[in-house]
Amino acid sequence: MPRTITAAVLREIGQPLHVERLKLADPGDEEILVEIEAAGVCHSDLHYLRGELAAPLPLVPGHEGSGRVVSVGPRTSGAIRPGDRVALLWRPNCGRCAQCLAGAPIMCELGGVQAKVGGLPNRAIKMSDGAGAVHHLMGVSCFSDHVVVHERSVVTVPEDIPAEVAAIAGCAVITGVGAVRNVIGTCVGEPVVVMGIGGVGLAAIMGAKLAGAHPLIAVDIDNSKLALARRLGATHTVNSREADPVAEVFGVADSGAAWVIEAIGHPQTLSAAMRMLRPRGTVIAVGLGAGGQTFEVPINELVQRQKRVVGSLYGSSIPALDLPAIFDLYRSGRLPLDELVGERFALEDISDAFGALASGAVGRSIIVP
Ligand code: APR
Ligand code: ZN
Ligand code: ZN
The missing domain is CATH 3.90.180.10 (Medium-chain alcohol dehydrogenases, catalytic domain)
Structure with missing residues (x-):
């Protein structure tokens, strides 16, 4: 019926x-x-x-x-x-x-x-x-x-996971934590930047902290989101309305970021992400752009500095493996x-x-x- x-x-x-x-x-x-x-x-x-x-x-x-x-x-x-x-x-x-x-x-x-x-x-x-x-x-x-x-x-x-946590685990959390778990792996002592501190970016901050990122720099245009990012593990925060995030990243990490997780999906922030990389660094694009949008990548940034840009959908995850791991980390207090x-x-x-x-x-x- x-x-x-x-x-x-x-x-x-x-x-x-x-x-x-x-x-x-x-x-x-x-x-x-x-x-x-x-x-x-x-x-x-x-x-x-x-x-x-x-x-x-x-x-x-x-x-x-x-x-x-x-x-x-x-x-x-x-x-x-x-x-x-x-x-x-x-x-x-x-x-x-x-x-x-x-x-x-x-x-x-x-x-x-x-x-x-x-x-x-x-x-x-x-x-x-x-x-x-x-x-x-x-x-x-x-x-x-x-x-x-x-x-x-x-x-x-599992029964002990709250419904709200289970819900957000299925998109924001697996996308942000998965980008770290499945694309970066470990980044012990490596400078990591997360751009865009919404649900996805916050999850990426938590994941990068677990993976050993240091320094861990959060970029947003909203100070209250940056304050939460700091509470959850960011060592530095940049309000990109008040300061140039590229200059700020070089101020914190001499040669630039090893990894930038871009969780906004705007051409300008993706271009900035490329500029803040150190040689052989990687931009991980996780924020969906509006349909058909593009961004420019200087060819020689790729060639002469061997920078990389990779996309990651849904945390590049295997949900049947990643979600149980996420629930275990939650239960243990680590996420x-x-x-x-x-x-x-x-x-x-x-x-x-x-x-x-x-x-x-x-x-x-x-x-x-
Ligand atoms: N510079 C820095 N931060 C920005 C900028 C900018 N130009 N524009 C927006 N932001 C920040 C917002 O302040 C917000 O904190 O990016 C964050 C985006 O967060 P949400 O709107 O909560 O988006 P979320 O659900 O986390 O998804 C992130 O992934 O799948 C895509 O479409 C989705 O583009 C979105 C992204
Ligand atoms: Zn979603
Ligand atoms: Zn299939």
């Missing part, structure tokens, strides 16, 4: 989200029904609301969530059972394509399929209103009290993820939560349906 759900719907670019009643079809083959417990408000959602990234409309946004499995559809693997707690993943992993087989499930070919059709990785669209289909965003759409997702779009979560959780909002007040994100609220805003 299809159920009636309450969800936030984006009907038109630039318009506020409408909180509406929709129909949600039963989970089909390999699909599961999840009751949402918490959903983080990520900057990538804002990109879709503003039309800076495109997706089929109408759609229900929200891709950073956690909840409890209510029921499972036919032909599920048995790995996920009713009652399990899960974190939702905005990239599926089919386990069969070349990228999955090569150990890069974040690059799974089905990720593109679900984005193109605005559905689940199997192309199913489970939500509808009186007029027709309502699309999924990134195969998740968790600004809703219930979702149907593909069983390969979740990772199970104080509660510090990343900001204000809680009811689903009805979701526009206020986006307002908080756009106006620079510290900590991740969380929707509690």
Whole structure:
């Protein structure tokens, strides 16, 4: 029996989200029904609301969530059972394509399929209103009290992990910590810069501290975010509205940064990131840019100084390995993820939560349906 759900719907670019009643079809083959417990408000959602990234409309946004499995559809693997707690993943992993087989499930070919059709990785669209289909965003759409997702779009979560922490672990945390864990590895005594201290950047600060970065320099335009970065492990902070971050980095680390994690996605900040590298240093671009945006890289910075720039999506992670590690680090106190959780909002007040994100609220805003 299809159920009636309450969800936030984006009907038109630039318009506020409408909180509406929709129909949600039963989970089909390999699909599961999840009751949402918490959903983080990520900057990538804002990109879709503003039309800076495109997706089929109408759609229900929200891709950073956690909840409890209510029921499972036919032909599920048995790995996920009713009652399990899960974190939702905005990239599926089919386990069969070349990228999955090569150990890069974040690059799974089905990720593109679900984005193109605005559905689940199997192309199913489970939500509808009186007029027709309502699309999924990134195969998740968790600004809703219930979702149907593909069983390969979740990772199970231990009972002792708070719902908010499980939610943000599935996007901001795995993206920021994963960029360190999976791209840098260790950086004991190496100068590391994190640009953009939102949910992703804060997680990167925590990860870089664990990996031994020193000095660890946080760059933002908001002093309250920089204060939190310092509390979580940054040894230096730069407000790039008040000082030139490139000069500041050279002031702290003589020859420049070994690593810069850019969690903003702007051409100017990426260019600055390249300039603050020491020879053989690496920029890790983790912030999504608006569709089609580019930035210039001086050729001889690459050649004569052997600088590198690499992209990292979703922390270049293997979620089934990275998330349990993140939960263990949280439990042991080494990743104080509660510090990343900001204000809680009811689903009805979701526009206020986006307002908080756009106006620079510290900590991740969380929707509690
Ligand atoms: N210089 C320095 N910091 C900046 C600048 C700038 N020019 N512009 C924005 N920032 C800071 C903001 O003050 C904010 O603290 O970048 C941070 C971005 O944080 P959030 O908006 O919370 O974004 P987050 O969800 O962490 O995502 C980071 O990754 O996937 C992308 O689209 C997403 O671009 C976003 C990035
Ligand atoms: Zn996100
Ligand atoms: Zn795959």
